[in-house]
Amino acid sequence: MATAFGGAVTVLALAARPVGEAPGAVVAVAIRYEWLFWAAAGVLAMTGIGNLAAFGAGLSEPASPWGTTLMLKLGSVLGLVILSLPRTLAVARLSQSSGDLASAAVVRIRNLYGATTGAFALILALAIWLAHG
Amino acid sequence: MNLVTWSLATFHATTFVLAIVLFAYSRGGLGAALGGLNTFVGLGLFVALWATTYFTTARALRGLDLVRSARDREAYARRTVRWGARNGMAFLAVLGVVALSAAIANTRPDQIGLGILFPALLIAPIALVVSAAVGGAVGVIFGIIDLGLFALAGMSGQDSEPTT
Numbered sequence: 267m268a269t270a271f272g273g274a275v276t277v278l279a280l281a282a283r284p285v286g287e288a289p290g291a292v293v294a295v296a297i298r299y300e301w302l303f304w305a306a307a308g309v310l311a312m313t314g315i316g317n318l319a320a321f322g323a324g325l326s327e328p329a330s331p332w333g334t335t336l337m338l339k340l341g342s343v344l345g346l347v348i349l350s351l352p353r354t355l356a357v358a359r360l361s362q363s364s365g366d367l368a369s370a371a372v373v374r375i376r377n378l379y380g381a382t383t384g385a386f387a388l389i390l391a392l393a394i395w396l397a398h399g
Numbered sequence: 400m401n402l403v404t405w406s407l408a409t410f411h412a413t414t415f416v417l418a419i420v421l422f423a424y425s426r427g428g429l430g431a432a433l434g435g436l437n438t439f440v441g442l443g444l445f446v447a448l449w450a451t452t453y454f455t456t457a458r459a460l461r462g463l464d465l466v467r468s469a470r471d472r473e474a475y476a477r478r479t480v481r482w483g484a485r486n487g488m489a490f491l492a493v494l495g496v497v498a499l500s501a502a503i504a505n506t507r508p509d510q511i512g513l514g515i516l517f518p519a520l521l522i523a524p525i526a527l528v529v530s531a532a533v534g535g536a537v538g539v540i541f542g543i544i545d546l547g548l549f550a551l552a553g554m555s556g557q558d559s560e561p562t563t
Contacts, residue, residue, distance in 0.1 A: 336424065348548070
């Protein structure tokens with residue numbers, strides 16, 4: 267979670283600098299993040315299911331407040347994973363660009379990683395609610 | 400290793416598992432299903448699915464450039480049935496080997512032949528056909544979703560160079 271969330275914040279911060287880093291450098295960092303993001307997504311899904319398995323038959327009913335929050339969290343994670351694929355593809359496309367990258371590419375990256383950071387913040391809030399709520 | 404292959408394979412494995420978990424939990428059946436697993440078996444099954452999905456996705460993408468070529472994206476969509484079916488069979492094979500090993504380890508040696516191996520031989524062909532059908536169907540669904548997400552990423556229509 268720290269890798270996926272922290273990495274998204276880092277790329278967002280790089281892309282949000284007022285004068286702007288060299289677009290090629292921002293894209294290079296974003297590409298490295300995408301490799302890590304998908305590794306983290308797989309590990310998070312794997313350990314998340316493992317944690318649910320530890321509850322076993324003692325898992326709360328879906329209609330309970332805890333169950334509703336869990337479904338909201340699972341739905342948010344699913345939505346984040348689905349909407350992350352276009353982000354990865356867009357970054358891969360930018361990285362394969364034959365010409366110099368324009369500052370518009372940095373704006374696009376800023377928007378993509380801003381949305382990713384927001385989604386992670388929501389999931390983190392739901393996870394904290396599930397653990398302590 | 401290629402970023403598009405890595406992201407697509409992980410996307411398929413995680414989305415598939417998350418969708419099943421969300422569906423099962425919303426119907427109230429997840430607790431009972433997970434009760435039969437322990438944490439390590441669950442982790443192992445996910446790793447197995449991740450590995451077979453990576454291998455089959457890599458094979459489905461072999462020789463294709465999905466980022467630059469619309470024609471390659473269409474070719475990929477046509478390959479999803481075949482490689483989805485193979486993924487289903489590969490995952491079943493992993494499950495089968497693990498289940499057989501566990502069963503043999505917990506059975507008296509004189510009962511392994513008739514009690515374990517013979518029924519497994521009878522069931523295996525039917526199970527492989529079913530897993531291929533399910534895998535193929537899931538492959539087609541993911542092929543359609545993938546094309547939609549490619550379009551969302553600005554990769555649709557004719558071949559084009561990325562915009563700068």
